[in-house]
Amino acid sequence: MTFEPVIGLEIHIQLKTKTKMFCACSAHETGVSPNTNVCPICLGNPGVLPVVNEAAVRYGVLLGLALNCEIADYSKFDRKNYFYPDLPKAYQISQFDLPIAKNGFLELDVPGGAREHIHIGITRAHLEEDAAKSFHMAGGTSTLVDFNRGGTPLIEVVTEPDFGSSREAKVFLQELRLIARYLGISDADMEKGHLRCDANISMREFDKDGNLVGLRFNPKTEIKNMNSFRHVEKALEYEIDRQTRLWEAGTPPLTSTTRGWNEAKGVTEEQRSKEESADYRYFPEPDIPPLALKQIADEMRSKLPELPAARRIRFQEEYGFKTMDARALCDDPALADFVEKVFSELDSWMRALPEMDGLDENGIDLERKKLARLVAGWLLSKLAGLLAENSIDVRVMKITPENFAEFITLIATRKLNATAGLKVLSVMIQDGNDPTRIMEDGGLGQVDDAGKLAEIVSRVVEEYPAEVARYRAGEEQLLKYLIGMVMKASEGTADPALAKNLLIVKLRG
Numbered sequence: 001m002t003f004e005p006v007i008g009l010e011i012h013i014q015l016k017t018k019t020k021m022f023c024a025c026s027a028h029e030t031g032v033s034p035n036t037n038v039c040p041i042c043l044g045n046p047g048v049l050p051v052v053n054e055a056a057v058r059y060g061v062l063l064g065l066a067l068n069c070e071i072a073d074y075s076k077f078d079r080k081n082y083f084y085p086d087l088p089k090a091y092q093i094s095q096f097d098l099p100i101a102k103n104g105f106l107e108l109d110v111p112g113g114a115r116e117h118i119h120i121g122i123t124r125a126h127l128e129e130d131a132a133k134s135f136h137m138a139g140g141t142s143t144l145v146d147f148n149r150g151g152t153p154l155i156e157v158v159t160e161p162d163f164g165s166s167r168e169a170k171v172f173l174q175e176l177r178l179i180a181r182y183l184g185i186s187d188a189d190m191e192k193g194h195l196r197c198d199a200n201i202s203m204r205e206f207d208k209d210g211n212l213v214g215l216r217f218n219p220k221t222e223i224k225n226m227n228s229f230r231h232v233e234k235a236l237e238y239e240i241d242r243q244t245r246l247w248e249a250g251t252p253p254l255t256s257t258t259r260g261w262n263e264a265k266g267v268t269e270e271q272r273s274k275e276e277s278a279d280y281r282y283f284p285e286p287d288i289p290p291l292a293l294k295q296i297a298d299e300m301r302s303k304l305p306e307l308p309a310a311r312r313i314r315f316q317e318e319y320g321f322k323t324m325d326a327r328a329l330c331d332d333p334a335l336a337d338f339v340e341k342v343f344s345e346l347d348s349w350m351r352a353l354p355e356m357d358g359l360d361e362n363g364i365d366l367e368r369k370k371l372a373r374l375v376a377g378w379l380l381s382k383l384a385g386l387l388a389e390n391s392i393d394v395r396v397m398k399i400t401p402e403n404f405a406e407f408i409t410l411i412a413t414r415k416l417n418a419t420a421g422l423k424v425l426s427v428m429i430q431d432g433n434d435p436t437r438i439m440e441d442g443g444l445g446q447v448d449d450a451g452k453l454a455e456i457v458s459r460v461v462e463e464y465p466a467e468v469a470r471y472r473a474g475e476e477q478l479l480k481y482l483i484g485m486v487m488k489a490s491e492g493t494a495d496p497a498l499a500k501n502l503l504i505v506k507l508r509g
Contacts, residue, residue: 003203003247005240006217007163011176012154014130014194015059016186020151021129022050022093022288027152034146042129042151044089049287052077056153057100059185060127061293062300063155064101066179066307067122071297075100077127077285085145086132094156096282099126100293108309110171111324118168121160130154149193155185161200161217166236170229173197178308182333190228197232199223203243203252219253223268225260235261239268311336319343320369325376334395335379341401342375342408349409374408382422386429398432399425407435419492420444444493453486453494457502460485471507479503 020027023041041048064071078096104122132150136143157176163169177188177195188195202220205213223239226232239259246252256276259268306314308330315326315336330336350368383404387397407424410416416424416439427438439445461468464485471478479500486499 001208001213002206003244004206005164005236005243006161006202006204006220007166007169007236008161008200008220009157009159009163009169009172010198010200011157011159011173012130012196013063013157013176013180013186013188015056015153015155016184017053017055017059017153019053021053021056021127021153023151025151029148032148034144034148037148038150042088043147050093050285052288052291053153056127056155057291057293058296058300059153059183060100060125060155061297062183062304063157063180063185064104064125065297065301065304066183067101067104067106067125067157069101069104069122069125071101071293072098073292073294074098074290075293076290077288078282079285080128081281082279084131085143086134086150088132088147088150092128092131093285093288094128095126096277098290099124100291101125106172106175108171108175110168113167113171114165115168118162118164118172120162120172123158123160125155125157128154128156161202166233166240169199169236170233173229173232175308178331182305182308193227197226199226199232199236201236201239201243203240203247205247219256221253221256221268222258223261224258224271225262231261231263234263234266235268238266242268315339319375320372321376322373325372325380328380329376332394334393338394338401338404339375339379342405345402345405346371346375346408349405371408371412374412378408378411378421378425382425383429386426390429392429397429399428400432403428403432403435410435410439414495415439415445417492417494417496419487423492444491453490453498454502454506456486456489456494457499457506460489461503461506468507479507482507 017027019025020037020042023039025039025042026037029037041050061071075095075098077093079091080094080096081091083090102122102124104125106120106122107117108120109117130149130152132145132147134143134145159172163172173190173195177190180186180188180195186194190196200220200222202218204216204218207213221239221243223235226235243253255273257273258271260271262269312323312326312330315321315330316323319339321329329339350371383399387394407416407421407428410424411418411421416435420439423442423444424435424438427433427442428435460482464482467478467481471482482503483496483500486503487494487496490499
């Protein structure tokens with residue numbers, strides 16, 4: 001017998017609106033004292049009337065469209081009744097039977113996964129208000145509640161149970177975060193609580209011939225308290241192992257339960273039996289009229305931007321990036337925008353090239369592919385490293401797309417080699433100056449004058465007689481060492497290929 005996990009996700013995304021879902025209180029003002037951004041509406045005082053935040057509705061519709069959902073012509077809000085200290089009204093205003101979006105899907109690649117391409121169904125996406133934030137004091141003596149977060153707009157995305165592994169769930173969450181950022185509706189930072197995920201998991205049994213034994217869906221376990229992608233992956237892996245052992249022992253879970261993820265112990269811990277929809281006693285919110293969404297959906301459809309998956313494909317087809325480079329560049333919308341502007345600047349230089357190397361099997365210009373490799377290498381490795389060292393974000397760095405494009409042309413035309421290029425880039429980060437000027441002022445241009453380089457080569461041969469003798473005795477690997485000494489003597493400005501040729505001639509003379 002074999003056992004296969006069945007996983008579905010419930011994801012809450014905090015929407016980046018200026019005000020809360022049903023009142024005019026600030027939704028995301030940070031650094032304020034607890035219980036400052038509150039009013040009678042979000043505190044649930046008697047007699048108040050909630051008013052729907054139109055921006056939140058538009059954001060919700062936009063995400064529904066991005067997830068290929070059907071947008072409802074009419075939707076409504078409902079009261080979800082339960083008592084907990086972080087819910088002052090003793091009910092949450094949510095959506096039950098008429099969500100704003102349903103029946104969608106998201107397709108994505110899972111590099112290295114058992115299934116490299118997956119289709120995940122989206123059951124529904126609905127709007128609701130967030131609860132307040134509880135702070136449990138050390139020793140369990142008391143719990144404090146800050147209502148600043150209470151009433152913040154959320155959109156909950158519920159998937160079909162289409163995930164077959166923890167890795168697939170993690171990749172989906174990362175893609176959903178990226179979509180939210182591309183749409184500009186949320187920062188979707190999981191560590192800050194902008195994106196929160198609960199996972200539902202059960203197991204099903206197959207015989208040795210691969211035939212399903214018993215029910216397709218068994219009682220599920222909901223896992224809570226996961227505040228990072230790593231936690232989601234680890235918690236699901238633990239639960240898959242735990243439930244598999246229960247099935248192998250002949251004691252599979254018989255009821256649906258809720259468990260919390262304990263990161264310190266690396267285990268899930270049972271909390272309670274899982275509530276069903278009837279337990280919440282949903283009924284229509286009497287103070288909010290139904291929403292007419294058709295006109296909003298038509299308007300937002302025209303505002304739907306290029307999404308991450310489409311942009312990755314275009315980066316490969318239009319610019320010639322490798323698959324993994326395109327993925328890395330498009331994982332940050334700001335970085336991808338920077339790349340677009342760099343290539344816009346490089347286009348005129350490309351058109352001025354006297355000769356092209358032709359097209360590859362996919363019809364992509366080979367010269368453009370070489371340029372894409374240069375851009376990706378310097379952006380993702382060298383520039384990213386310098387930005388991290390200096391704690392600078394690409395959104396605020398001093399290097400402009402125009403200057404970076406000029407820098408790339410200096411590298412591509414061999415006016416700068418890699419060593420000197422890194423020095424130039426380091427200066428560019430600090431002052432944002434023109435790379436050609438930095439190169440000339442610092443004497444960092446590549447030395448390709450054979451006479452000048454021959455002098456450096458002769459000096460290196462004289463200064464390292466032992467290594468020269470060993471090379472001439474047959475230790476040919478020492479050539480790399482001697483080339484390195486030439487590069488050092490020239491302060492990284494020597495043309496490596498020319499230096500190698502001159503060294504070989506000198507050593508064999």
